[in-house]
Amino acid sequence: MRKLDHVDKQILQILQEDGRRPYTEIAHQLGLSEGTIRSRITRLLQDGVFQFVIHPDPEKLGLHVQAIIGLTTKLGSQNSVAEELSKFPEVRFVGAFSGKHDLIIQACFHNNDELITFVNERLSQIEGIAAADVSLELKQYKDSFSFVRDDEVPIQ
Amino acid sequence: MRKLDHVDKQILQILQEDGRRPYTEIAHQLGLSEGTIRSRITRLLQDGVFQFVIHPDPEKLGLHVQAIIGLTTKLGSQNSVAEELSKFPEVRFVGAFSGKHDLIIQACFHNNDELITFVNERLSQIEGIAAADVSLELKQYKDSFSFVRDDEVPIQ
DNA sequence: AACGATTTTTTCGAATTTCGTAAAAAACTG
DNA sequence: CAGTTTTTTACGAAATTCGAAAAAATCGTT
Numbered sequence: 001m002r003k004l005d006h007v008d009k010q011i012l013q014i015l016q017e018d019g020r021r022p023y024t025e026i027a028h029q030l031g032l033s034e035g036t037i038r039s040r041i042t043r044l045l046q047d048g049v050f051q052f053v054i055h056p057d058p059e060k061l062g063l064h065v066q067a068i069i070g071l072t073t074k075l076g077s078q079n080s081v082a083e084e085l086s087k088f089p090e091v092r093f094v095g096a097f098s099g100k101h102d103l104i105i106q107a108c109f110h111n112n113d114e115l116i117t118f119v120n121e122r123l124s125q126i127e128g129i130a131a132a133d134v135s136l137e138l139k140q141y142k143d144s145f146s147f148v149r150d151d152e153v154p155i156q
Numbered sequence: 157m158r159k160l161d162h163v164d165k166q167i168l169q170i171l172q173e174d175g176r177r178p179y180t181e182i183a184h185q186l187g188l189s190e191g192t193i194r195s196r197i198t199r200l201l202q203d204g205v206f207q208f209v210i211h212p213d214p215e216k217l218g219l220h221v222q223a224i225i226g227l228t229t230k231l232g233s234q235n236s237v238a239e240e241l242s243k244f245p246e247v248r249f250v251g252a253f254s255g256k257h258d259l260i261i262q263a264c265f266h267n268n269d270e271l272i273t274f275v276n277e278r279l280s281q282i283e284g285i286a287a288a289d290v291s292l293e294l295k296q297y298k299d300s301f302s303f304v305r306d307d308e309v310p311i312q
Numbered sequence: 313a314a315c316g317a318t319t320t321t322t323t324c325g326a327a328t329t330t331c332g333t334a335a336a337a338a339a340c341t342g
Numbered sequence: 343c344a345g346t347t348t349t350t351t352a353c354g355a356a357a358t359t360c361g362a363a364a365a366a367a368t369c370g371t372t
Contacts, residue, residue: 004217012212019175019208022329022359033351038330040349049216052175055301056168056206061160063303068224068253068260086298089305094298097224099291104224108303135255142242142250145211145301147219147264149245178330178358189322194359196320 001047007032011040012050012148019052055144063108065115066137069123070101077128078102084126090118101133157203163188167196168206168304175208211300219264221271222293225279226257233284234258240282246274257289 004012007030014026023037030037044050058066073081078096082103086094093106109115115134123132160168163186170182179193186193200206214222229237234252238259242250249262265271271290279288 001216012210015210016212019210024329034330035352036350047216048213050210050212053209053211053301054168054171054175054206055209056172056304057204058303060157060203060205061304066251068251082295082297090303091298092300092303094296095222095224095293096295096297097291097293100289101291104291133256135253135257135260137251137253139238139252140250141238141252142247144248145209147214147246147248148212148217180358190359191323192321 002043004044004049006150007036008040008044008049009148009150011037011044013150015041015050015052016146016148019054053145058108062110065109065111066140067107067109067115068135068137069105069107069119070133070135071103071105071123071129072131072133073102074128074130081126081128088118088122090114158199160200160205162306164196164200164205165304165306167193167200169306171197171206171208172302172304175210209301214264218266221265221268222296223263223265223271224291224293225261225263225275226289226291227259227261227279227285228287228289229258230284230286237282237284244274244278246270 010030011026014021014029023034023041027034027037058064071081082094082096085091085103085105088107090109091105091107093104095104096102097104107115107118109118115136119132119134123129166186167182170177170185179190179197183190183193201208214220227237238250238252241247241259241261244263246265247261247263249260251260252258253260263271263274265274271292275288275290279285
């Protein structure tokens with residue numbers, strides 16, 4: 001996989017703001033031809049650098065309750081627990097971490113009942129979870145995939 | 157804002173998988189006309205139900221270090237701290253929470269140095285942060301905005 | 313059930329975008 | 343610097359999107 005250059009990052013930055021901006025417009029904006037933008041985007045997709053998706057507003061979908069849950073797993077079951085958790089549609093993020101919790105997940109629910117049911121019935125049925133530390137989201141300030149920056153990648 | 161119906165959710169589910177699928181194809185897939193898909197998507201966008209974005213792979217962008225940081229703020233400064241943090245491009249998530257930490261953020265860095273600099277120099281300069289509890293991501297299992305489900309919204 | 317009003321869906325030609333591909337240009341290599 | 347590879351451009355054909363009007367469906371009222 002070739003290293004991303006300035007043009008690639010500019011394309012990503014534009015698509016970050018509007019994932020459906022036409023190649024022709026991006027081309028015009030960057031002073032390149034449509035074909036160039038197209039071939040670059042095709043390559044970026046092929047290299048798995050990004051995907052076209054949508055960002056729904058959970059509130060508008062009726063998912064009024066969001067939570068971050070820190071999990072402590074029994075030694076040796078971290079991986080299987082993480083994979084099990086990843087299958088749930090209400091779980092949007094699962095990661096293994098160093099620090100207080102072995103796993104940290106983020107999940108969305110319609111209401112508190114659904115969250116309680118998830119913790120008490122779903123989580124308890126997964127073998128290997130020792131403890132769950134639930135933090136309820138009170139207000140969301142920022143939530144995005146917008147981490148494309150055009151600054152220099154540090155020399156390793 | 158009208159309530160989302162089954163067709164809206166189906167459209168969102170399709171776009172979740174491929175944010176660039178043409179209206180014509182969605183229409184064909186759902187047995188509706190292109191115009192219907194177009195007007196529904198236009199309305200959903202106008203109502204702020206979702207946005208077209210891209211999901212970059214942080215690793216492919218050279219962002220090899222991700223962290224979740226739980227913050228304790230001084231009484232009264234939670235909001236200003238959150239807003240300040242939201243301005244950082246490396247910070248992709250900021251939320252106020254009940255539980256152990258007042259704020260929880262998620263951020264991406266090129267390397268450990270960048271993370272250390274962020275914690276020691278950026279965070280320390282923000283007025284109102286009492287403590288920061290850093291968890292380093294060791295492995296990512298799931299990360300998506302795919303929380304559109306087509307099950308029943310519970311009766312409140 | 314019938315009515316008008318409103319909203320949603322369909323239709324269709326025009327404008328725009330995307331696609332396939334070949335040629336040109338540029339960049340890289342030894 | 344000639345040869346090779348990669349990238350960009352160009353352009354006609356195919357597909358998609360767009361604008362707007364007609365048709366259909368939905369809704370509230372009687």
